[in-house]
Amino acid sequence: GGAHGADQVLHVIRARASARLRLEPITTGPNVRVRGQLADAVTRRLSAGVVAGINGDFFSFTGGHPSGVLLRGSRIESDPEPGRSALVVPPPGGRIAVTRLAMAAAWQRLDDPPEGAPAPRTIQAVNRPWARSRETSLWTPAAGARAPCGDSLFEGRGRQETPAPPLVGVPTTGTVVARTSGGDTPIETGHVVLSGVGSAGRRLADTLPLGARVAVTTTLEGLPEGATDAIGGGPALVSGGRPILVSGESFSSSQLGGRTSRSAVGQTADGTVLLVAADGPLQGSRGLSAPELATALAGLGATEAVAMDAGGSTQLQLWNRPLVAWDSPRAIATALTLGYSGVQLQPLPRRLTPNGDGVTERVSAIVRSPVPGTATVTARRRGGGGAVRLGEVRLDTGVARLNLDPRRLRMRDGAW
Numbered sequence: 001g002g003a004h005g006a007d008q009v010l011h012v013i014r015a016r017a018s019a020r021l022r023l024e025p026i027t028t029g030p031n032v033r034v035r036g037q038l039a040d041a042v043t044r045r046l047s048a049g050v051v052a053g054i055n056g057d058f059f060s061f062t063g064g065h066p067s068g069v070l071l072r073g074s075r076i077e078s079d080p081e082p083g084r085s086a087l088v089v090p091p092p093g094g095r096i097a098v099t100r101l102a103m104a105a106a107w108q109r110l111d112d113p114p115e116g117a118p119a120p121r122t123i124q125a126v127n128r129p130w131a132r133s134r135e136t137s138l139w140t141p142a143a144g145a146r147a148p149c150g151d152s153l154f155e156g157r158g159r160q161e162t163p164a165p166p167l168v169g170v171p172t173t174g175t176v177v178a179r180t181s182g183g184d185t186p187i188e189t190g191h192v193v194l195s196g197v198g199s200a201g202r203r204l205a206d207t208l209p210l211g212a213r214v215a216v217t218t219t220l221e222g223l224p225e226g227a228t229d230a231i232g233g234g235p236a237l238v239s240g241g242r243p244i245l246v247s248g249e250s251f252s253s254s255q256l257g258g259r260t261s262r263s264a265v266g267q268t269a270d271g272t273v274l275l276v277a278a279d280g281p282l283q284g285s286r287g288l289s290a291p292e293l294a295t296a297l298a299g300l301g302a303t304e305a306v307a308m309d310a311g312g313s314t315q316l317q318l319w320n321r322p323l324v325a326w327d328s329p330r331a332i333a334t335a336l337t338l339g340y341s342g343v344q345l346q347p348l349p350r351r352l353t354p355n356g357d358g359v360t361e362r363v364s365a366i367v368r369s370p371v372p373g374t375a376t377v378t379a380r381r382r383g384g385g386g387a388v389r390l391g392e393v394r395l396d397t398g399v400a401r402l403n404l405d406p407r408r409l410r411m412r413d414g415a416w
Contacts, residue, residue, distance in 0.1 A: 028041040145187060166216055260280045344369065
């Protein structure tokens, strides 16, 4: 639904707490380094039960990677920005958590005897290019087919003993099968790449000969027990039902204070999930600052809430309908989708007028289900007036279309 004041529009999707509802962080493109369109990402997932999506984390315009954490199925696809809040995604029916996360990751050569093994060495980044002159990055298949090129780089590719990508808190071991310099190392399934720049690269070259066994461990400090999914963003907007007007997070004053289009995710005391987008000047609204967005989320009943990327990245999608109007929507790195495991009926036109004037004389009802089967579709007129059986559809392919003649079905003028 839409909420508005004299000069501000808020788009709000409310999802009541249910074991059938799930939030899922995603990459919009094919991997964590390639940006894509939110509308395309949601459309590709409609048959899997996705009903809505909202833009995710800030990102690098040059590298394409998100600025903060992306954790999916306990696999780190992007390391966190510890100075900013992240959204920890709950299991279906659970509660979100807004917290700051920090990565502790290391690699270590495994020798025999163990007492001769070198000390563990810190990994500073996962699937993002180096930010300092001396840094080690871990690259996994979530980053695409090859690691990036660069000067003063040395890389070692390890074939994992367990082929699945590394899990948070679970050491993964492997054998060095390739050594290269300058980057562009293939990242094959069942492999990881350790990439060092400057002195970190020289240490890799000196320590990891071909055939060496190496262990890699990644952990996320601050991650609630049992949590498997998280997405970066920030700042935190609401805690315990109170708006956070001064976050103390690592954003510039212009990022927080400027009135612009903004997006946020929150949850109310009864478990209802809120996906919220505020229009900005390009949509004809005043726009909001981060503190004003915090006040708005608290006013919607959120007990916890966090902002996502703002400005031109602000996007909210309901099925195949964008709720924030942009002439050319910005490609973004990550998003948060809302899925439903039950049967869905995509809304009919806002108003049916089966009066012979050529407008909404014939309409289509789109039915989706992630589970095959048969569904009986019924429409009920808003405000009362009884129900009309529209028909029965088979959902063997996950989606079905009912082509309707509202006049023949004696559907009265109005909203259904």
